[in-house]
Amino acid sequence: MLKVNHVDMSYGDLQVLWDVSFEVRQGEIIVLVGANGAGKSSILKTISNIKNPSHGEIIFEDFNLVTAQPHEIIEHGVIHVPEGRHLFNEMTVEENLIMGSLSQRAKPRRNEMIDYCFGLFPRLKERRKQIAGTLSGGEQQMVAIARGLMALPKILMLDEPSLGLAPILVQEIFEIVRNVSKEGITILLVEQNVRQTLAFCDRAYVLENGRVTKEGTGNELLNDEYVREAYLGI
Amino acid sequence: METFLQTLASGILIGGLYAIIGIGMTLIMGVLNIINLAHGQILMISMYITWVLWHYFGIDPYMSIFITIPTVFLIAEGISKYFLHPLIDKDSILPENQVLMTVGIGMVIMELARTIFTSDFKSISPTTTLRGEKIDIPGYLQNSIHIANISISIPLLIAFSISIFLTLGLFLFLTKTDKGRSVRATAQDKGAAALMGISTAKITILTYGIGSALDAAAGSLLLPIYYLYPDVGPIFTVKAFVITILGGLGSTVGAIFGGLILGLAETFGATYISMGYKDAVGLIIFLLVLVFFPGGLKRFTKV
Ligand SMILES: Nc1ncnc2c1ncn2[C@@H]1O[C@H](COP(=O)(O)OP(=O)(O)O)[C@@H](O)[C@H]1O
């Protein structure tokens, strides 16, 4: 479904991705794990073409994302929920959701999808007229995910959705991710919460200093000696 | 008491007109992150167009907004696309330096006006000659209506009404349309806006056009009650700047309050202190607000 082939990317003179290759298949939950600064967010930015790769190709269903405009990428159903949520803080919850459905594909189904999202997140429904910046961290993350769903994703890329949340909320967010996956939406998840995400993903890639250094199923990596030592502290 | 009410009424009316000047500046500040120091000069373009339309074509100044708004909108889109956006697009150029570009644009506009129209003072003359025929200014431009013992000048009343109408239109646009919401989204979080598929470059250019179009409306509405000369621009740039700060930098609702406060301060200053200190009173209020409410009037605002 999504193929990332030999991608290099730099911020100015600083190269941060080196020959990155991986693949996401229809319906999978794929996790990219790696330490802070490993380049996880940079990969997602390259896929949504907020940043241009200097080398390599990114193919989504026969469509080359490297040469596409960000809005075309969204139109194709590749949706990026950024790290740190990045809500429109002075807009209401409902307006934030509306902003998720600007594409031609999503706009006709806007009202239906708002209802769907409020069904998925009843807590947001109560707060639909509340200004997003005044929500709690967990609620804001829900808005960020819901705003992503409004765009009718075929693949939803979530950048550290558990960042800064209390453990109980982390559980809730991962539960939501699993539910979204059950709806048939492919998931590309970036996480530092290695143990928990490896436990429920289909496959995972380990990223170190901008390079993919390991890959395998969640279980394989959970049992991998190097991963256990480096990421699970065992 | 009568003087007080009279002053209050005039202050509110002129304040409404100032509000649209401030809202234009505020929108631009919110999205482009620059203080548009060419704002008053752009308003002046509209005043000159309005003057030319009356003087040479006999067109009612209020009708000319149908020409000044689209014309100035297009001029501003050009300025924004070719002069401002290339700078704003580069993170390496500090906003402080981007502002210098607007200073330069303002100077060019001013000197062009001086070249074309000389430094003479101009205003709407009571009559103009069109193909040998004399045309009188529409009567309502020189009249007032009287409520109790207060007289309200019709040009001010029209300016106020059209300003309110434009402000409401702008708010509907910003809150009810996808384009308008995209303008707000870009102001609030440019990176996130890009992830929604919004072309922030296009929105930036559009916003400068819209902010300037409001300015253009204000220019046409001002001409019947103001005088016009090539150095009038900076006066309005300063007013717009004051309103924007009063309104809390980047808040459109705040700019309405900012406009009203400035209008009231000026008229009360002119009535109770001295006509000559009108502008000084506005600036004193400005300093007081900065001292006592450093964030401007932002607390009232959502949009
Ligand atoms: N906007 C930027 N400009 C320059 N360097 C950046 C920028 N964003 C990230 N980097 C650098 O790129 C590397 C990878 O960052 P990132 O992709 O954010 O890592 P991760 O998401 O895995 O924490 C880091 O060394 C970081 O300092």
Ligand SMILES: [Mg+2]
């Ligand atoms: Mg990151």
